[in-house]
């Protein structure tokens with residue numbers, strides 16, 4: 252029967268085959284073995300908007316349309332025919348469906364419930380590839396067309412609006428946004444409803460709930476980002492933090508059969524999620540945005556069955572008896588046989604406009620061989636007066652024409668080792684600017700110009716410089732641990748061979764064996780990634796540590 256309805260045009264028509272692939276007869280048979288065959292009548296709704304834990308359908312006969320309701324007939328996103336299947340990333344996570352699936356004509360479908368879909372993608376590599384790619388690309392299409400269930404009303408000059416926008420974007424949730432600065436009508440409407448500046452942004456969630464300047468947690472709750480956490484169950488492994496190290500641990504842990512819960516206070520991806528392009532991560536020769544990398548890792552972890560809760564923070568580790576327990580916000584206490592702490596560190600950022608636009612595109616937080624090659628023969632800026640800044644300046648001066656070193660203090664003596672100060676003073680390619688701070692970053696897509704000001708005289712200088720290295724240190728997210736594990740002098744977590752006999756004695760280490768690599772002074776509690784003392788602050792090392800720690804978790808669980 253011909254299908255008359257016109258689906259939404261794709262933003263990437265060349266990808267149509269990957270977004271809406273057709274399974275072969277052999278592939279359909281394999282799905283059928285796990286699912287149940289079901290007859291459908293014209294108009295039957297297979298699942299609806301807002302429904303959680305939606306089944307997966309492969310169309311055997313007839314057509315099923317995917318509709319975003321609204322207006323007289325809604326927006327038809329696509330019409331699936333025989334061999335095609337329903338779903339997008341929400342289907343894996345069990346989040347609320349953004350669309351309705353309705354039979355256009357009488358036919359037959361194969362239905363798989365959520366556990367059977369997970370089993371299919373975990374066991375059939377060929378079908379798994381097809382489904383994963385289609386789900387991710389469909390989400391990308393929904394985002395590109397703004398076909399979400401959220402309208403964000405705010406102003407680009409309002410930090411709250413930027414926060415909410417970032418939260419939705421980093422969670423890969425499609426939304427439509429209305430800018431109050433450009434739409435007088437909406438502002439007038441808000442005035443009528445007495446929505447004041449403190450209530451902005453306003454979020455219209457799922458088309459009905461109106462949230463005024465909501466917290467990330469309120470948004471996550473409203474959009475159903477999180478499944479309920481069962482706090483009566485003792486988990487094999489609770490991972491705190493869903494940056495690259497935590498997500499890697501989740502992928503390895505869940506894929507190796509552990510019952511894994513991940514708690515993330517903000518959005519998946521951690522610091523890496525804010526990087527516009529990671530160019531030094533193995534396997535991505537042209538670079539990958541942190542958002543893409545995090546999105547894929549998040550989906551991958553869920554595919555293997557890890558439960559990831561967003562916008563919920565670990566407040567405390569109950570560490571005096573086993574099983575340990577994590578206090579999550581103020582309402583949950585989750586027991587765990589092993590814990591991986593992957594809470595990262597927050598780099599101190601410059602307080603200057605447009606900084607985030609240039610992060611990864613002229614502003615860097617590390618100076619490796621790659622960056623040194625990037626600025627060969629150029630003038631560069633290094634900000635910071637500590638040892639890491641000193642090392643970066645000396646290192647970069649080997650390839651750069653000139654290194655401008657900017658420090659806020661009156662000199663380096665109090666913050667840097669003597670040998671480094673010597674090298675800086677002796678190096679004619681390094682100019683030290685004391686009592687100085689960056690005041691302006693300029694450029695279209697990449698950094699093109701930098702200006703700095705002397706704090707006392709107010710004199711502004713600068714030039715057409717394209718590289719700024721911010722080496723002002725990082726603060727580890729370890730305050731919540733409340734003395735449960737040994738920390739180094741800067742608050743990073745000590746692990747494995749870095750734990751001295753004194754550390755172990757102070758922590759009353761109870762076992763005959765020494766701590767495993769990456770294990771903290773508390774047996775069965777590991778630390779990975781940027782939060783770990785001595786860690787190389789890179790995505791690759793974070794991912795590596797997350798995966799290695801899981802091997803030791805298995806050992807601890809069998810002890």
Ligand SMILES: Cc1cc2nc3c(=O)[nH]c(=O)nc-3n(C[C@H](O)[C@H](O)[C@H](O)COP(=O)(O)OP(=O)(O)OC[C@H]3O[C@@H](n4cnc5c(N)ncnc54)[C@H](O)[C@@H]3O)c2cc1C
Nearest residue numbers: 492494495496516521522523565594595780781788789790
């Ligand atoms: C702008 C920028 C660009 C970068 N570019 C590169 C690059 O190009 N290449 C490269 O190799 N490295 C790069 N890095 C460094 C890299 O991003 C980090 O080394 C990496 O993200 C560390 O991963 P992580 O998982 O250890 O920690 P993080 O990425 O910091 O993740 C930690 C997570 O834990 C969460 N968390 C913290 N406390 C709690 C709590 N109490 N409860 C629950 N969750 C909590 C945080 O919200 C965060 O999501 C960049 C860093 C930045 C800031």
